[in-house]
Amino acid sequence: MLTLLTRKNIEKAIRHLASDEHFTCDTETYGLGWLDKAFMTGFRHQDGTCYYSREGDKDYEFLIREIIIGTKDICTPVFANPKFDLHRLEWLTGYRFERVHDVIALDHLINPQELTHRLKAIGGRLFGAEEEAEKNAIDAWFIECNDKKKEFWKLPDEILLPYFEQDLVLTNKVFWKLYPQLGNYPKLPELYELEMQVVDVVTRMEKAGVLVDKKYLTKFRAVLEKDQAKLIKELRKGFSVSEDFNFNSSDQLGDLLYNQLGCEVLYTTEKGAPSCNDEALKHIQHPYIESLRAFKLNETYLTKFVDPWLNFSKHDGKLHACFNTMGAVSGRFTCEMPNMQQIMKDPKITRGLMVTPGKVCGHSDLSQIEMVGAAWYTRDDQMLSSLKAGTDLHRDTAANLFNIKPEDVTKHQRQIAKGMNFSVVYGCGKKRLASFLSNHTGVPVPLAEAEYARSMYHGKYPEIRMFSYSVMDTIKRRRDRIIKNYFGRRYFIPTGKEYVGVNRLVQGWAAYVTKYAMARIGPKLNWKTNWMNCQVHDMISWECDIKDQKDVQVMIEKDMTTWPEFDVPIKVDTSILRDTWEA
DNA sequence: GCGCTCCGCGCC
DNA sequence: AAAGGGCGCGGAGCGC
Numbered sequence: 001m002l003t004l005l006t007r008k009n010i011e012k013a014i015r016h017l018a019s020d021e022h023f024t025c026d027t028e029t030y031g032l033g034w035l036d037k038a039f040m041t042g043f044r045h046q047d048g049t050c051y052y053s054r055e056g057d058k059d060y061e062f063l064i065r066e067i068i069i070g071t072k073d074i075c076t077p078v079f080a081n082p083k084f085d086l087h088r089l090e091w092l093t094g095y096r097f098e099r100v101h102d103v104i105a106l107d108h109l110i111n112p113q114e115l116t117h118r119l120k121a122i123g124g125r126l127f128g129a130e131e132e133a134e135k136n137a138i139d140a141w142f143i144e145c146n147d148k149k150k151e152f153w154k155l156p157d158e159i160l161l162p163y164f165e166q167d168l169v170l171t172n173k174v175f176w177k178l179y180p181q182l183g184n185y186p187k188l189p190e191l192y193e194l195e196m197q198v199v200d201v202v203t204r205m206e207k208a209g210v211l212v213d214k215k216y217l218t219k220f221r222a223v224l225e226k227d228q229a230k231l232i233k234e235l236r237k238g239f240s241v242s243e244d245f246n247f248n249s250s251d252q253l254g255d256l257l258y259n260q261l262g263c264e265v266l267y268t269t270e271k272g273a274p275s276c277n278d279e280a281l282k283h284i285q286h287p288y289i290e291s292l293r294a295f296k297l298n299e300t301y302l303t304k305f306v307d308p309w310l311n312f313s314k315h316d317g318k319l320h321a322c323f324n325t326m327g328a329v330s331g332r333f334t335c336e337m338p339n340m341q342q343i344m345k346d347p348k349i350t351r352g353l354m355v356t357p358g359k360v361c362g363h364s365d366l367s368q369i370e371m372v373g374a375a376w377y378t379r380d381d382q383m384l385s386s387l388k389a390g391t392d393l394h395r396d397t398a399a400n401l402f403n404i405k406p407e408d409v410t411k412h413q414r415q416i417a418k419g420m421n422f423s424v425v426y427g428c429g430k431k432r433l434a435s436f437l438s439n440h441t442g443v444p445v446p447l448a449e450a451e452y453a454r455s456m457y458h459g460k461y462p463e464i465r466m467f468s469y470s471v472m473d474t475i476k477r478r479r480d481r482i483i484k485n486y487f488g489r490r491y492f493i494p495t496g497k498e499y500v501g502v503n504r505l506v507q508g509w510a511a512y513v514t515k516y517a518m519a520r521i522g523p524k525l526n527w528k529t530n531w532m533n534c535q536v537h538d539m540i541s542w543e544c545d546i547k548d549q550k551d552v553q554v555m556i557e558k559d560m561t562t563w564p565e566f567d568v569p570i571k572v573d574t575s576i577l578r579d580t581w582e583a
Numbered sequence: 584g585c586g587c588t589c590c591g592c593g594c595c
Numbered sequence: 596a597a598a599g600g601g602c603g604c605g606g607a608g609c610g611c
Contacts, residue, residue, distance in 0.1 A: 249607055250590055269590060270599095277591055296591090303605055304593065328601055332595085339603045342594040370595080422600090429599035496598070503600040507595090511601095537595045537601090 002161055005053040005063040013043075013051045014070035020046050022101065024171045025077040027085045028164060030153055038088035039153045040160070043067055043077070044168040052161070055153075065093035072097050078175045080104055080119040080167070083325075086203045098200055103171055105195045106178040108326045109188055112482060113492035117326070123170045126177050130170070134163040187488025191512075194487075195325060198515050201522030201532070202323050202333075208533040208543075209318035210340065211354040212309050213580060220348065221306050224298050231295040238288030247295055250276045257284060266444060279438065305349050308338045319353075323535065330504055331489045331511040332537055341536045345583075353581035359543045361577040364556050366513065366538040366570065368393060370425045373509040376568045377502070378467040382460075387569050394418040400460050420457045424464055427503035430454065471505065472498035487512040513563070513570065514538055520559040525552075549576065 005013060017023045023045050027038035041064050042052035053063045068089060071077070078101040079085055090096040107117045114125065123130055141159050142150050152160065182189045235247055239256060246252050250273075257263045258274045263284050267275040274280075281293055312319050319338060327334025335341045343349060355361040366372075371393055375383040386396040391406070398417035399406040409417075419437045422428075428436065434450035458465040475481055475498045483501055484490045489512065491504040518532070518540065525531055530544035530552050540560065544552040553574055560572045575583065 246607080248605095251607070271589070273590085275590085299606090300592070308604085327603095330601060332601060334602055336603060339594080342592085342603070344593060426600035427598095429597075431597095432599040435599090499598060500600065507601065510595090539595085 001048055002050050002052060002165060004057065005051050005067075007059055007063070010063055010066050014067060016049065017043055017045055017051070017067065018071045018074040021075050022046070022078050022175070023071075023075065024168045024175070025079055025085065025097075026164065026168055026171065027088050028152055028160070029084070029088060030151075032084075036088075038085070038092055040164065041089065041092075042164055042168055044165070044172065046172065050165050050168060052164070054157070061092055064089065065095055068093055068095045068097060072099075076101055078103065078171055080171045080174075082199055083203055083206075083322075086199070087207065090203075090207075096203075100196060100199060101175060101179070102196065102199065103174040103178060105192065105199075105326055106175070106182070109192055109195070109490065110178055110181050110185070112329070112490045113480070119167065119170060119174065122174050126174060131166075134166050138163055185484070185488065185490065187484075188490075191488040194512075194515060194519055197519040197522065198325050201518050202325055202535075204522065204527050205532045205535065206320050206323060208527070208531040209316075209320040210533050210541075211318050211356055212313040213352050213354045214310065214313065214317060216580075217306050217310055217352045220352070221302070221310070224302050224306065228295065228298050228302075231291055231298070234291050235288060235295060238291065239286075247292065248299060257286075261286070279435075283444070300344075301346075301349065304342075305344065305352065309352060312338050321534075325515075328511075329491065330507040331485075331487075331515070332507065333511075333535060340534050343581075347582045350581040350583065355577050355579055355581070356543050358545070360546050360549050361533075361541060361543045361581070362549070362553055362556065362574050363577065364540050364542070364553075364560060364572050364574040366510070366560060367573050369510045369513060369538045369570070370506055371421060372568045372570060373506040373513075374421075374425050374464075374502075376566055377505055377509070378461075378464045380461055380463040380467075383464075384568065390569070394421060397421055401456060416453065420453060423454070424457075424468070425503060425506050427468075427500045429499070468499070468502050471501040475501050485509050485512070487516075510538060514540070514560075517556075517560040521556055524555055524559075 003009065003013070023043050025043050028040040029038050030036045037055070039055040040052060042050055044050040051067070053060050072095070076099045077097050080102070081104050082100045082102050086096055086100070103119065103122065104117050107114065107122050120130070137159050138155060141155060147154065182192055232247070236243065236245065241256065253276045254274045257276065258265055265274040266283050267277065267280040269275045278293060278296065281289055309319060319340065321335050321340045322337050324334045324336070368387070371383070372387055375387055382396070382400060383393070386393050394414050394417045395406050395409050397420065398409040398413040401417055401420070402409070402413055416437060419433065423433045423436065426432070430447055430450045433454060434445045434447050437445040437450055437453070471483065475483055475493045481494070482490050482492050483505065485505045485508040487509070489508050491501070491508065493501055493504070514535065514537065518535065521532065521540070530542065530548060532540060532542045534541035540556065542552065542556060557572045557574060561570045563570050
């Protein structure tokens with residue numbers, strides 16, 4: 001039953017909604033962007049009463065605000081993907097729901113074997129194919145009105161409301177199907193609670209954002225443009241190609257280098273084509289190859305950082321990236337618009353991000369957390385003792401592999417050892433291992449050599465081999481092919497991919513060490529003079545007043561590292577940034 | 584003009 | 596025997 005909210009019925013609506021432990025909530029918006037307004041908001045009580053208000057209705061913002069204030073401390077709203085709704089509701093009313101439920105998160109945790117976790121897909125899976133009548137009515141209206149952009153805010157109530165209500169009904173149905181199932185799995189109720197706390201922290205973090213130095217970036221952009229124009233001229237001459245040759249095209253470049261100039265093919269792409277990546281270019285003998293590499297690096301600067309940052313920071317000079325708390329199967333976040341997890345560690349780029357004036361910024365990094373996780377899971381003595389002693393893990397590994405003293409390890413040997421250590425955590429096959437070793441030693445490493453290195457490594461680290469065999473064995477024995485990490489996160493491993501098991505456990509373990517830290521830290525920050533503004537897997541970025549730096553840093557470091565149940569050294573390194581993110 | 588794959592490349 | 600960790604995103608090229 002649809003009920004339009006008014007000043008007259010608002011008190012009754014609040015009492016009604018607050019009379020139950022949960023109600024479902026959803027918003028419809030003008031677009032997918034940060035500042036796109038929620039033009040309609042609805043709240044549905046379990047008994048079927050659906051309260052709604054729409055922009056243009058009398059007192060829209062006021063009524064929604066009253067509902068939030070009147071219910072937020074009494075009951076818990078249920079969403080499908082709450083993060084966007086939370087942002088929009090806060091932007092609309094100035095208030096936020098702090099405790100929420102999310103049916104999408106429930107589905108990720110309970111049904112890791114499923115490929116998609118969209119609301120409609122979950123509904124179809126749990127309750128069979130749904131009625132499409134409401135959606136069909138919408139499509140028909142757009143066709144009738146010849147509206148190709150399909151802007152939902154244009155839809156009249158009688159078309160939009162049934163569709164809107166249907167989503168709220170489905171969200172409720174999915175919630176009551178999945179929520180009771182949490183208890184079927186060890187630690188999953190606690191893990192779900194954590195995820196919901198993380199949603200609150202992440203929305204605050206996204207709202208804080210990261211300040212961009214537009215002046216610097218604009219200047220840098222001009223320099224790059226000039227540089228590129230010069231390089232293009234030089235490259236055209238150096239490689240004797242016409243003006244329509246595109247140095248950004250791997251197809252054209254491959255043809256030029258390998259067919260016309262007859263360069264030897266040392267590297268191929270995934271699909272077998274001669275590769276034009278930087279590793280391949282490095283090994284090509286040509287007087288202009290360095291200019292080509294410089295050109296490609298500049299392109300990376302421009303297209304992946306300078307331009308996106310200038311565009312995304314249009315409104316308030318900040319990057320408000322979207323962190324998806326359920327984005328990666330392991331439990332890690334993903335990040336987009338822009339992706340803050342792939343920012344080049346190049347001072348020319350990090351210089352473009354600013355510390356809020358008057359504040360300090362801390363980057364607190366869990367040191368070698370995935371290696372710590374690997375050591376904890378495998379119980380490998382050598383790895384554990386190296387980490388406990390605080391010595392250089394990769395150097396110690398190299399000393400062990402090559403039967404030499406740590407102080408005699410060369411840079412080259414350390415790189416190989418590092419590659420081997422990472423290949424455990426990543427669950428690499430030999431091809432990947434070979435290319436990793438090639439990249440990190442500067443010398444092409446043949447497959448056979450990579451395989452030999454693997455067997456050497458396993459010989460020296462029997463516990464690691466035993467652990468990875470036992471994980472693969474467990475997966476094969478499980479009928480549901482699901483394994484779970486220490487924190488209760490469950491991973492579905494498809495047939496033939498058993499080798500990724502170790503990676504899921506270790507990467508997921510590390511991801512949740514950070515997530516728990518965020519959930520602990522979030523409530524201790526006031527988000528007015530101190531806040532988090534970014535997370536990159538094992539690094540938390542935060543800002544605070546200069547005078548509070550010590551206190552905040554101590555608090556954050558403590559919350560990141562306090563793990564009595566793990567007998568491995570979980571340590572954090574914090575670097576303090578003053579003006580920009582340039583190290 | 585859109586959606587797709589491939590390639591390349593940044594990060595942990 | 597082969598297997599090739601987790602991501603997002605921009606450009607090229609292609610087909611519709």
